[in-house]
Amino acid sequence: MRDVYVAGIGITTFTRLEYPLTEIASYASMMALKDAGLTEVDQIYVANMGAPRVNHQTALASAVADSLSLLPAGAAAIENGPASGAAAIKAGFQAVASGMDDVVLVAGVERMREVNNLEATDFVATLTHPLTEYIYGVTLPAHAAMFARLYMEKYGVTERHLAMVGVKNQNAALNNVWAHLQQEITLEGILDSPEAMTNNPYVAEPLRFFDACPVSDGGAAIILVSKEKAKELGRPMIRLSGIGQATDTHAVFEREEPTDLLAVRKAAQDAYEMSGLSPEDIDVAELHDAFTILEIAESEEVGFFPKGEGHVALEKGETALGGKMPINVGGGLKGRGHPVGATGVAQAWEIVTQLRGDGEKRQVAGARTGLTLNFGGFGNNVVCLTFVRED
Amino acid sequence: MSVDLEKILRPIDHDLAPYEPKYMMLASGEAVVVRQVFRDEIPDLLKHVEPLIHVERDFYDVVAARVYAELLGYYKHRFQDQYVLALQVDGELAAIVNGREVKPGLGLSLHTLAMRRGLRIGAHGFAAKMEYHIDTLGHDEVLIVAESPIGFRRWMIEYKLEKRFEIPHELGGVPSWALTRELFDRARSKLVVGRRPVPPPLLEKAMEKILPPSDPPTPPLDPLAATRALYDPTATALVQQRWEMEKGAGNA
Amino acid sequence: MAREIYAYKCRLCGTMHYPFRMVCKGCKQNDFFEFDTVPLPKTGKLLTFTTVYNLPAQYEVATLGLGIVELENGMRMLGQIEIDDPEIGMAVKGSVEVVRKETYDDYYGMVFTAA
Numbered sequence: 092m093r094d095v096y097v098a099g100i101g102i103t104t105f106t107r108l109e110y111p112l113t114e115i116a117s118y119a120s121m122m123a124l125k126d127a128g129l130t131e132v133d134q135i136y137v138a139n140m141g142a143p144r145v146n147h148q149t150a151l152a153s154a155v156a157d158s159l160s161l162l163p164a165g166a167a168a169i170e171n172g173p174a175s176g177a178a179a180i181k182a183g184f185q186a187v188a189s190g191m192d193d194v195v196l197v198a199g200v201e202r203m204r205e206v207n208n209l210e211a212t213d214f215v216a217t218l219t220h221p222l223t224e225y226i227y228g229v230t231l232p233a234h235a236a237m238f239a240r241l242y243m244e245k246y247g248v249t250e251r252h253l254a255m256v257g258v259k260n261q262n263a264a265l266n267n268v269w270a271h272l273q274q275e276i277t278l279e280g281i282l283d284s285p286e287a288m289t290n291n292p293y294v295a296e297p298l299r300f301f302d303a304c305p306v307s308d309g310g311a312a313i314i315l316v317s318k319e320k321a322k323e324l325g326r327p328m329i330r331l332s333g334i335g336q337a338t339d340t341h342a343v344f345e346r347e348e349p350t351d352l353l354a355v356r357k358a359a360q361d362a363y364e365m366s367g368l369s370p371e372d373i374d375v376a377e378l379h380d381a382f383t384i385l386e387i388a389e390s391e392e393v394g395f396f397p398k399g400e401g402h403v404a405l406e407k408g409e410t411a412l413g414g415k416m417p418i419n420v421g422g423g424l425k426g427r428g429h430p431v432g433a434t435g436v437a438q439a440w441e442i443v444t445q446l447r448g449d450g451e452k453r454q455v456a457g458a459r460t461g462l463t464l465n466f467g468g469f470g471n472n473v474v475c476l477t478f479v480r481e482d
Numbered sequence: 483m484s485v486d487l488e489k490i491l492r493p494i495d496h497d498l499a500p501y502e503p504k505y506m507m508l509a510s511g512e513a514v515v516v517r518q519v520f521r522d523e524i525p526d527l528l529k530h531v532e533p534l535i536h537v538e539r540d541f542y543d544v545v546a547a548r549v550y551a552e553l554l555g556y557y558k559h560r561f562q563d564q565y566v567l568a569l570q571v572d573g574e575l576a577a578i579v580n581g582r583e584v585k586p587g588l589g590l591s592l593h594t595l596a597m598r599r600g601l602r603i604g605a606h607g608f609a610a611k612m613e614y615h616i617d618t619l620g621h622d623e624v625l626i627v628a629e630s631p632i633g634f635r636r637w638m639i640e641y642k643l644e645k646r647f648e649i650p651h652e653l654g655g656v657p658s659w660a661l662t663r664e665l666f667d668r669a670r671s672k673l674v675v676g677r678r679p680v681p682p683p684l685l686e687k688a689m690e691k692i693l694p695p696s697d698p699p700t701p702p703l704d705p706l707a708a709t710r711a712l713y714d715p716t717a718t719a720l721v722q723q724r725w726e727m728e729k730g731a732g733n734a
Numbered sequence: 735m736a737r738e739i740y741a742y743k744c745r746l747c748g749t750m751h752y753p754f755r756m757v758c759k760g761c762k763q764n765d766f767f768e769f770d771t772v773p774l775p776k777t778g779k780l781l782t783f784t785t786v787y788n789l790p791a792q793y794e795v796a797t798l799g800l801g802i803v804e805l806e807n808g809m810r811m812l813g814q815i816e817i818d819d820p821e822i823g824m825a826v827k828g829s830v831e832v833v834r835k836e837t838y839d840d841y842y843g844m845v846f847t848a849a
Contacts, residue, residue, distance in 0.1 A: 213790035236784035277511035284507035
């Protein structure tokens with residue numbers, strides 16, 4: 092198995108984009124191709140969840156291949172729910188590592204705002220179990236809310252802790268020009284003030300408005316190459332060092348221990364093993380905070396903090412920029428936005444940016460290793476990636 | 483013998499009790515002041531509403547065009563018993579809400595137009611309006627409709643408004659919904675937020691002058707591009723407009 | 735006649751499944767559809783719950799109560815809850831009612847109330 096390096100990255104602003112889906116994917120891809128100095132690739136993977144349903148378009152990868160004039164490269168779309176992005180990166184990795192391809196373009200894209208909010212909520216809810224969950228009207232916020240309630244009961248996490256994650260991440264996004272939200276919020280405004288209930292109403296109790304990520308459109312792209320190609324292109328030598336993926340029960344109620352995210356734990360363990368790293372070695376991390384409770388739970392399951400103590404580290408400021416274990420310094424999903432198929436690739440984009448030293452105001456000083464955690468379904472399909480800077 | 487036409491054309495406004503200003507803290511930690519705007523300040527509002535007529539998304543165009551007409555009608559004495567409330571953050575206009583009295587005991591909500599997004603200012607404005615109708619003007623019922631689906635969900639379903647479908651709302655004749663005193667009282671703890679009185683420096687800043695919104699929704703360069711695109715299957719008008727905007731913005 | 739929600743019992747090893755899966759998670763040896771249907775018990779205790787405010791398009795109500803219940807036989811399920819003051823651990827009982835309406839179809843599922 093060959094080593095795989097990142098030669099180029101690209102991203103669009105995450106916001107409401109009035110562009111067709113193919114164009115959004117192509118914009119980010121073009122940026123990555125220019126970054127790498129390439130006009131040809133061997134293979135394209137496009138990560139996306141909703142094109143057939145929300146955008147009335149199928150065979151998206153074929154469209155992107157043509158739009159980028161990359162014919163006759165092979166192309167395929169990868170749908171893995173909210174973990175499409177990292178799953179597509181895994182496919183790209185396998186193509187290069189196996190020796191089959193030397194240059195692979197991985198683009199993630201989503202255009203959720205082509206439909207209204209109610210339709211978008213329903214679209215995301217289709218990942219739940221059709222006969223035992225979806226028909227009841229369960230939504231992802233509902234799942235996260237029930238999970239949060241258990242976490243609050245078992246580990247003493249409070250609404251305040253959840254709000255702290257929201258404030259940390261939304262305000263971190265102010266340092267990221269590509270992020271969806273560019274509005275500062277305060278703990279007082281969303282939690283303490285007499286008007287907090289109107290500012291921050293319940294979405295699904297106990298989760299509130301600022302505990303959930305926005306609905307966004309956007310695209311991100313990354314180019315994976317062999318070692319020889321990376322040296323030839325002369326870009327910073329950043330290696331995709333570890334990948335882990337694990338699945339768990341489809342129906343959330345069938346999880347062994349309702350407060351555990353076993354797929355996160357296993358995916359991270361496999362990524363660490365493959366890369367020869369352990370949690371202490373990670374300098375900067377991108378966790379999947381579609382809901383604030385998930386950042387807390389994931390920070391424990393990937394091994395940064397003991398189980399049940401993620402909120403304690405949060406309180407101490409350890410997970411903010413400048414802290415011992417900076418998490419989501421670019422805004423995470425909460426601040427940057429969550430175009431579902433693009434997120435996994437956008438997380439990789441942020442980590443590569445950090446490892447290149449291009450983080451500007453949000454740069455984690457001296458970052459040499461990074462981790463991304465892409466959480467699919469409601470924890471039933473999780474992909475973990477690790478990156479290291481070698482030069 | 484000259485006939486005073488104005489006397490015939492001008493509606494007679496009843497004495498509506500004035501709105502007592504209040505203030506709230508937003509999610510950003512900033513304070514927003516809600517206060518009534520009278521005829522003399524309407525021109526200051528009109529100039530900030532006009533650009534929104536050309537923003538073709540989220541029904542801004544329809545709402546802004548109607549608000550413009552309502553405010554102008556109020557200003558020129560061709561609209562009976564209308565009130566206008568402005569929401570200001572540090573003097574800057576953040577939202578306009580308006581409504582009118584149909585007859586004693588019955589109010590009608592006209593519009594909520596927010597210039598500042600992402601902080602639920604529209605929600606604050608709407609609640610302030612309802613409080614004014616029911617608590618201050620003594621209306622037993624307020625008739626409401628919504629242009630946008632977001633408005634519909636929030637108001638009709640969340641507040642559990644009652645159907646008054648036999649009454650066509652003057653905004654296009656669509657079936658009306660009603661907020662009754664009973665419904666309002668039940669939702670009071672959720673609906674009636676904000677504090678009075680407004681601290682003098684805050685109130686002074688708001689009353690001094692209506693400052694332009696710093697980051698309002700922007701109209702496209704070609705105002706009717708989206709509409710024209712409906713008749714142009716290749717959507718070329720939209721594409722070209724977008725490229726023009728790109729050159730200006732320099733960013734996707 | 736009361737409606738039931740069914741669990742699926744592997745004919746080879748007896749492992750109970752809800753939801754249905756093609757391959758028995760216990761023995762993995764079953765033949766295609768080698769299961770028996772067993773009605774799920776209708777009593778249990780509430781493990782966690784939420785009140786949902788932001789509902790998908792098909793729901794015309796303001797809020798929806800959802801909960802995960804641990805049934806008498808140890809299996810768990812998700813259901814709608816119609817309980818004024820839900821509490822973790824409280825006893826609940828269920829009945830099968832319409833839980834979702836699409837354009838022309840009604841979908842049935844378990845609705846739990848306080849026992």
